[in-house]
Amino acid sequence: MTQNNQLALLVSYYLSRCDKDAYKHLGYLSFSQAVGNIGKILNVKPNTIRNMRDEFDPYHNNPRIGWKRELTGSRLKVLRAFQDTDDDTLLEIIKEILTNNEFKKTEEYRDIETLFEERVQNIGKKKTARSPVFILRGPTGKAAESFFIEYFKKTGEPIKGELIDKRDAGCGYDFEIKNDQQTCFVEVKGLSSENGGILFTNKEWQT
DSSP states (O other): OOHHHHHHHHHHHHHHHHHHHHHHHTTOSSHHHHHHHHHHHHTOOHHHHHHHHHHHGGGSSSSOOOOOSOOOHHHHHHHHHHTTSOHHHHHHHHHHHHHOTTGGGSHHHHHHHHHHHHOGGGTTSOOOTTSOOOOOOOHHHHHHHHHHHHHHHHHOOSSOSEEEEOTTTTSSSSEEEEOSSOEEEEOOOOOSSSSOOOOOOHHHHHO
């Protein structure tokens, strides 16, 4: 599968899962307009994107029947990787793919490459609580996490203890800090400007 088709598959998953809200949130008036423009951006045929979307349809609550067959290979990887990602977070990932001309040079793109290259061993296996969880972090988030690690090393705040990295554990927070008396759970958020909001996923809120 080409790099562009990998990205098109992620976008197609979003189009299936969020249906009409998907293309509206991306600024399109119709699905046909969406796949036409997305096809140009990714250099992928619109019918390819349409067919990819249809493969995911039986797994989502939308009115289309889709392709009545079991997902395999790359399609199953995408479903398993993103099924626990909330809609708002998924939308931000798709926007980054479609609007950032330098996306293929980012760490986020290398994360996606890893998703397709190194998860073959999980296909066909039952998902368990210890199965690998795919997490895509934006550049602002990564910078904030690095800042927090250095800040903790210098200050010992918010509490002194052992810093445990939980970012790839899919547990709803980024770090644990443990000492003999207590455990502190840390979720790091970063802003790209002096003002703005932050986004919590459903899992982060629940945790």
